[in-house]
Amino acid sequence: MIEEKNENSAAGRGQQYVTIRLGGQLFGLPIDKVQDVFMPDNFTFVPLAAEEIAGVLNLRGRILTAIDLSKVLKVPAVNETNAERPALSIVYANELYGILTDIVGEVITLDDNLLEANPVNLNEEWAKVSVGTYRLEKELLVILDIDVLIETLLNKKAA
Amino acid sequence: MDDLLNEFLTETNESLEVIDTELVRFEREPNNAEILDNVFRLVHTIKGTCGFLGLPRLEMLAHAAETLMGTYRDGAPVTDDGVSTILMSIDKIKEILGELEENQVEPEGSDEELINKLLSLAGVIEGKRPQNSVEKQDEETKENQTKVADQKLEKNIEKEEKDDKKYNNIGTLERELKPGEVSLEELEAAFQNAEGPDLSAPEEKSKKKEKSTSAKVKNGAKEKSVANQTIRVNVQTIENLMNMVSELVLTRNQLLEISRRYEGREDENEFNAPLQRLSNVTAELQEGVMKTRMQPIGNAWNKLPRIVRDLSVELNKPIDLEMVGGETELDRQVLELIRDPLTHMVRNSADHGIEKPEEREKAGKSKTGTIRLSAFHEGGHIIISIADDGRGLNTEKLKQKILSQGLASESELEAMSDSQIHKYIFHPGFSTAEKVTSVSGRGVGMDVVRTNIELIGGSIDLKSQEGIGTTVTVKIPLTLAIIPALIIEVSGERFAIPQLAVSELVRVSQSGDNRIEKIKNAEVLRLRNSLLPIVRLADLLKMNKMETNDAPKENKGNPDSTFVVVTEVGARSFGIIVDEVFHTEEIVVKPMSGMLKDVSMFSGNTIMGDGTVIMILDPNGLSQSIGQSNEEPANDDVHEEKNIKNENDEISLLIFQAGNKNPKAVPLSLVTRLEEFDCSVIEKAGERHLVQYRDKLMPLVYVDEKGKEQKEGTLPMLVFAEGERVMGLVVDKIIDIVEDRLELQVESSMDGFLGSAIIKGKATEVLDVGYYLPKAFEDWFERKEQVRPRARKLLYAEDSPFFRNMIVPILIGAGYDVTAVEDGIEAYELVQNGENFDIVVTDIEMPNMDGFTLTKCLSEHERAAKWPVIALSAFVGPASEKKAKSLRMFDFIAKFDRKGLLDALKRSEQFIDVEVAA
The missing domain is CATH 3.40.50.2300 (Response regulator)
Known part of the structure; x- marks a missing residue:
């Protein structure tokens, strides 16, 4: 039992994050959640769908639902055209999703213990889908909880 | 352990299915030792495995059932009660297995009562003397084995099963062979002699040897061959394969596209041959993988013999269930979806269709009723029919029911054929059963069946002849995974419409014969004899905002001609206006993401040859969003009322003649029915004229009193009804029904008319119904002269x-x-x-x-x-x-x-x- 605990904390200490930039803000996603980074093309618009859904597209034979992160977080996107924005592919409940963003940055390793709780005055949309913040040297990095983000969208549709 | 348990569960569940079917057969042929042996063996295997896995509760139950069967095998008479009890214990075993699957542990509880009943039937114990230990029963049954030997043997069985899967379906006999039976080795040998993958082959060959080994070999050989040629594959594996194949098809299409560009160039040949081969292999692979998803429809049937048997006991009607074409294959997804509707229909046949034996005898039929289930392929579809030789549908009773539920009027029914009337049993909430039995008659039956079948793109039809029987025919697509679809375009986006829902394509132009007309804001198209409601797909999908794109411009530049896709959903049809119609294509349906599931307009999406994703329109969803457009207008009060709300809108007016040649009008919504009576049926009571109408006397009022003197011919009349009171207003001639605004221009000087209005360009007198109603019933209300206040x-x-x-x-x-x-x-x-x-x-x-x-x-x-x-x-x-x-x-x-x-x-x-x- 004790051994297991040690293993856990060891693995937790150096968590890796993929950083993305959206509307000037830096966000991080745990790397084990991200399958792929790709440049989406050939979007299919889905009429009547929620505004957060940018469309569906074919990613190597699987149909992927593209989520416009700027619409979820309510920040203005730098690129308005979907085709010029990189996306991260994510698997949730056996379904494939793509998170559209402005810029995909480097992968950084951060110590779990340095993750701080979100400031209480963080706006609700953001607080709901993020687990905490890192203080990097130059700026702040908001860590997104991608499971909650997708779950929220799924529930929103069900309601 | 978990793997072992899972395997045990899968296998046991399969064995139980077989036992169900076999026991029902056995009950009818109690002397067929072969069936009994088969069941006995299966139960014994279950018992043995349970002991091995340490599942005492299951083991005890299986043991008790086995004991009772043992007495039958030893020649004890087979009773209904006995078989029922064994079936009950099989059910109990299933129940326990269910919980076992969920919790990985045998549930708490005791089956003492059931075990005692089994044992008392077996004559092992008398009355309800409690029995707790398996060992004790063992002794009492005096089987020639001790517990230890038994278990040892069972362990062997288990081992054998592990070692060699071939033996799975055979099980092992735990006793000495009887004369006429064969050992496994012999079976094996017989089997070796039989060759070829064809299933019927071993059967044929072994027939030659039948003299000594009889049916046993035949049966064994068949089982064996199936066991040998089948492996169990996880469904997910096949699904994945399917996806990979789809991917491969797409890549192949892309390659073909590229090679076309090289056409005519020198290096063309280099590509062509291998590409052609790739193309063929891909097509074959696709077909092959599709085949793995196919399952015999018999899998959806295997529960039916048991159900029919139970019903037959419960309802006290002997019923034979014949099943033909159980080997017909269809996609497993479809199979799952039709299982319940099929069960429901067979139940219906057994409960409503088949008469009591006495009734059957009186009608000159055999006492035993027959339900015949058959399935076969027909052009990309599978046809399943459920036929019974029962009493058939009672058309008169149906008519009464239809009337009492207000689904159609008497005159409408009059005009309908029997088969049209029969179709009403698919109407929601319709049941002809006089009393509700535990089985059926609650009126939530056939419409649900119809809905389920239509959901998977199938159709259902019914033929019935009173006294002879009823046949329900269901037509369903072989697979849901690949469907033919029509590709269309709206506002620059392509969509697919399942071909099954499309009945035709019409090109309309405002100048030509086919043009779209408007009733208020609703667009309609005259199509042959009917008025087709029209919707614009762009409106439904709210894609009008997109019209800044270039694509819609083409359409706008050419407003003169559009395509209407005539779509049929159930009994309703409507037209969909689209910008462009391309071609029909076989598409691979892929489920939509959970985030899009509530967009009811779509049923899925698919990847096209060029790699783009397009959405598949759901005809059901489209139909629902159109609302109650043209289905059963008579029953659709709400809709009609909406039209009347603002009285400046157009309303339906009935135009008729009475007294003179001038047209007269009355709002159609006031008129309940139009009737025609022969003068000879009119009866007189003093000054009043009456006719018998639906077992009641209906007073007649004449718009033109001269009509009273008419002695010959027929009198057309407008029937006004409110609750119990009905009145007939006799007119000279009914001319037409028109849509127009009702605006009184001139007040009337004549009694019985509100005034004159211009209807369809003619001055028309508008009837004052209020003047005539009191003439029929004095308490209806009194007439008063017009007042004319300011608007x-x-x-x-x-x-x-x-x-x-x-x-x-x-x-x-x-x-x-x-x-x-x-x-x-x-x-x-x-x-x-x-x-x-x-x-x-x-x-x-x-x-x-x-x-x-x-x-x-x-x-x-x-x-x-x-x-x-x-x-x-x-x-x-x-x-x-x-x-x-x-x-x-x-x-x-x-x-x-x-x-x-x-x-x-x-x-x-x-x-x-x-x-x-x-």
Whole structure:
């Protein structure tokens, strides 16, 4: 039992994050959640769908639902055209999703213990889908909880 | 351990299915030792495995069942009760297995009662003496084995099963062979001799040897061959394969596309040959993988013998179930979806279709009823029919039911063929059973079946002949995974419509024969003999905003011609306007993401040859979003009422002649039916003329009194009905039904008419129904001369469509601008939304919000407080009058008191004037 605990904390200490930039803000996603980074093309618009859904597209034979992160977080996107924005592919409940963003940055390793709780005055949309913040040297990095983000969208549709 | 348990569960469940079927067979052929042996062996295997895995509860139950079967095998007479009890214990075993699967542990509990019953039937114990230990029973049954030996043997079995899967379906005999039986080795040998993958081959070959080994070998060989050629594959593996193949097909298509570009170039040949091969292999691979998803339809049937058997006992009717074509294959997804509808229909046949044995004998049929289930392929579809030789549908009874539920009128029924009438059993809430049995008759049956089958793109049909039987035929697609679809385009986006729902394509142009016309805002197309409601797909999908793109411009530049996709969903058809129609294509349906599931317009998505994803339109969803367009207009009060709401809108008017040649009109919604009676059936009671109509006397009123003297021919009449009271208004000739606005231009000088209006360009007299109704029934109400106040806005709340239709013309005749609503809430909402009125007339008894509450709400509203409110009620009593007074209602008038209403309106007018002046 004790051994297991040690293993856990060891693995937790150096968590890796993929950083993305959206509307000037830096966000991080745990790397084990991200399958792929790709440049989406050939979007299919889905009429009547929620505004957060940018469309569906074919990613190597699987149909992927593209989520416009700027619409979820309510920040203005730098690129308005979907085709010029990189996306991260994510698997949730056996379904494939793509998170559209402005810029995909480097992968950084951060110590779990340095993750701080979100400031209480963080706006609700953001607080709901993020687990905490890192203080990097130059700026702040908001860590997104991608499971909650997708779950929220799924529930929103069900309601 | 978990793997072992899972394997045990899968296997045991399969064995139990077989046992179910076999036991039912056995009950009918109690002397067939072969069946009994088969069942005995399966139960024994279950028992053995349970012991091995340490599942004492299951083991005890299986053991007791085995004991009872053992006595049968030893020649004890087989009883219904016995078989039922064994079936019960099989059910119990299934139940325990279910829990075992969930929790990985055998559930707590005792099956003592069941075990005792089994054992007492077996004659092992008497009465209900409790028995706790397996060992003790073992001793008492005096089987020639000790517990230890038994278990040892079972362990061997287990081992064998592990070592060699071939033996799985065979199990092992734990006793010495009887004469005429063969050992496993012999079976094996017989099997080796049989060759070829063809399943029937070993059967044929072994037939030659039948003399000594008889049917046993045949059976064994068959089982064995199936066991040998089948492996169990996880469904997910196949799904993945399917996806990979789809991917491969796409890549192949891309390659073909590229090679086409190289056509005519020198290096062309290099590609072509291998590409051609790749193409062929891909196609074959696709077909092969599709095949792995196919399962015999018999898998959906295997529960039916048991169900029919139980029903047959419960209902006390002997029933034979014949099943033909169980090997017909279809996609496993479809199979799952039709299982329940099929079960339901077989139940229906057993319960309603097949008569009691006495009835059957009287009708000259054999005592035993037959239900025949058959399946076969027909052009990309599978046809399943469920036929019984029972009493068939009683058309007369159906008619009564249809009438009593108000689904169609008598004259409509008159015009229908028997088979059209039969189709009403697919109507929601329809049941012909006189009494509700535990099995069926609750009226939630066939419509659900129909819905389920239509959901998977199938159709259902019914043929029935009274006294001979009923056949239900179901046609379903072989697979849901690949469907033919029509590719269309709207606002620059492509969509697929399942071909099954598309009945035809029509090109319409405003100048040509086929053009789109409008009724108010609703677009319709005259298509042959019917009026087809039309929707624009761009509107449904709210894609009009996208019209900044280039694509719609083409359409706009060419407004003269559009495509209408005529779509059929169930009994309803409608047209969809699209910008462009491409071609039909076989598409691979992929489920939609959870985030899009609630967009009911789509049923899935697919990847096209060029790699783009397109959405598949769901005809059901489209149909629902159109609303109640043209299905059963007679039954669709709400919809009709909506049209009447604003009286400036067009309404349906019935045009007829009476007395002179001038056309006369009456709002069609007031008329219940149109009838024609022969003069000879008219009876006279004093001055009154009457006809027998639906077992009642209906008074006749003549628009033109001269009609009374007519002695020959037929009299056309308009029937007005309200509740129990029915009146026939005799006219000379019914001319037409037209849509137009009803605006009275000139007041009438003639009794019985409200005035004249211009209808379809002709001066037409508008009939005052209120004048004629009292002629039939004096209490209907009295006639009063016209008053003509200035046009004022009047809000009229009334829930009964009849009264609304009756009083609205009176109010319009009296010069009011009338807005009619269905209840208090609707009225109040209008007011809150800023509508202004001069006066309010309201019914008291209404759903949602009654007249009193409405009055109270209005009195608290800043604008509405001053409006006089006149209450109209069927119940005028001191209490309600007092309440009306306390709410300061302007007046309280009985519904039939037209004079009173017009008087009150006149008085209120002065009141309004005073208010305005002040």
